[in-house]
Amino acid sequence: MKTLSNVLYITSPEVYLSLDGENVVVRKDEHTSTRLPLHNLENIVCFNWQGVSPALMGACAERGIGLAFLSPNGRFLGRVTGKVYGNVLLRKKQYLISEHESQCVPIASSFLIGKIYNSRKVIERALRDHGLLVDKDTLGRASAFLKEILKGLTTCKHIPELMAFEGSAAKIYFSVFDQLILQQKEDFHFEERSRRPPLDNMNSLLSFLYTLLTNEAMSALEAVGLDPYVGFLHADRPGRPSLALDLMEELRPVFADRLALSLVNRKQITGKGFTQKESGGILMDDDTRKTVITAWQERKKEEIEHPYLKERIPFGLIPHVQALLLARYLRGDLDAYPPFFWN
Amino acid sequence: MMVLITYDVNTETDEGKKRLRKVAKACQDYGQRVQNSVFECVIDPARLRILQAKLEKLIDKKKDSLRYYYLGDEWKNRVEHVGAKPSFDLTGTLIA
Numbered sequence: 001m002k003t004l005s006n007v008l009y010i011t012s013p014e015v016y017l018s019l020d021g022e023n024v025v026v027r028k029d030e031h032t033s034t035r036l037p038l039h040n041l042e043n044i045v046c047f048n049w050q051g052v053s054p055a056l057m058g059a060c061a062e063r064g065i066g067l068a069f070l071s072p073n074g075r076f077l078g079r080v081t082g083k084v085y086g087n088v089l090l091r092k093k094q095y096l097i098s099e100h101e102s103q104c105v106p107i108a109s110s111f112l113i114g115k116i117y118n119s120r121k122v123i124e125r126a127l128r129d130h131g132l133l134v135d136k137d138t139l140g141r142a143s144a145f146l147k148e149i150l151k152g153l154t155t156c157k158h159i160p161e162l163m164a165f166e167g168s169a170a171k172i173y174f175s176v177f178d179q180l181i182l183q184q185k186e187d188f189h190f191e192e193r194s195r196r197p198p199l200d201n202m203n204s205l206l207s208f209l210y211t212l213l214t215n216e217a218m219s220a221l222e223a224v225g226l227d228p229y230v231g232f233l234h235a236d237r238p239g240r241p242s243l244a245l246d247l248m249e250e251l252r253p254v255f256a257d258r259l260a261l262s263l264v265n266r267k268q269i270t271g272k273g274f275t276q277k278e279s280g281g282i283l284m285d286d287d288t289r290k291t292v293i294t295a296w297q298e299r300k301k302e303e304i305e306h307p308y309l310k311e312r313i314p315f316g317l318i319p320h321v322q323a324l325l326l327a328r329y330l331r332g333d334l335d336a337y338p339p340f341f342w343n
Numbered sequence: 344m345m346v347l348i349t350y351d352v353n354t355e356t357d358e359g360k361k362r363l364r365k366v367a368k369a370c371q372d373y374g375q376r377v378q379n380s381v382f383e384c385v386i387d388p389a390r391l392r393i394l395q396a397k398l399e400k401l402i403d404k405k406k407d408s409l410r411y412y413y414l415g416d417e418w419k420n421r422v423e424h425v426g427a428k429p430s431f432d433l434t435g436t437l438i439a
Contacts, residue, residue, distance in 0.1 A: 003387070008437040015439055022372035026439045037373050040385055040433050290438055297436040 004300065004314045005042035009293050011286060013049045013072050019056040041065055043219055045212070047072050047289075066219035076211055079218065085225045093330045094243075098230050101159055107246075107329070107337050108233035109153050112166050114250025114339025116153070119173045120146040121342050122253045122261075126180045134179050142176045159233065180261050187271025188264045197281020201274045202260065204282040205292070209256035210248070212296055213319075217244040217251070220319040224327045247322060254342045255315075259299055268295060308338040345418035346391055346411055348374065348382045350398075353406040365401045369394065377430045383422075385433045
């Protein structure tokens, strides 16, 4: 089994990264620099302006270390991709299946079953842990509704039908999301999902976590040799990593939504860490971003038993395991793609 | 796992000084320099074999010595630092 290596996050804008031997050298100014051996890393995520030396880009590409560039406010800019991993037969199979709706439907519905199951789990958890603080009836109804949708999904024959089910599931899920925020209500509330730009603190936090997750999903897919841009549920569009978005669906509630709620409910972040821009968009400040990244990294180290593999793995390897299972299904080694069910 | 690598390379000759530089460089590729000839490496067993092979080729076994201390996965309980030049935790959250 693959081991979970570390991720280097560069959040100071004035930092420059370069390569020395087998080390990444993080240079702040002439005197301060930190060296990290490359073999300890599996991803480098840069939020800096100065960038990375071409030699380091090459070294990362060669070793399969993901290198992603994001703007200092967290918008995804690009990734360095090296040699294509895996084999061409797998990718051809992926393209072939993506052309036939009837073959996409079982995979797409697996992703959505995972997503809705996990969203429901988020609601059920709040009911279980904070039964006295939340509106039991509304949450109970939402949970029952999601359960019905799960049943409906299994009979879908077409992608638009699936999308319609997912739309109503998302609507009901996000309509009760505000109730899951138990603390700091004056600073964190949720009415509806807004993005590009996110219009309130909670949306800003969710968007940032989704960006981190997209990056992990893309790295995982590339590492098993799949093309992150050819999806089964999300339609192809230039520049859109459709398969990464597909894979994320089932992981969003567990990785991002739940983490966002914990950060707010445990008061690890506060409303002071967010500022509004002229455009109306909300931005996180550096300290808040660091807190979020730290929590994200800690989360990835927690161990769980994978429901399908029945093996204990760190949380952070789930995207990789799911990508691997998807590749196995495409190769014909599995009868169906098993979504990740969070327990 | 964590492996502590320490070396003593005889630098009386130019040849020795050259070996010292090479050994230091090889160690630096895989770990963090915590003191002059002491490196901490968070490394998997396969990579460690590669590093050991490299180092053992570089040194002159009649004059120099290498020591490996295997600290395992629970090394954090076994390492304590006092004084200047604190190291950073390669397995912790890395934010720069």
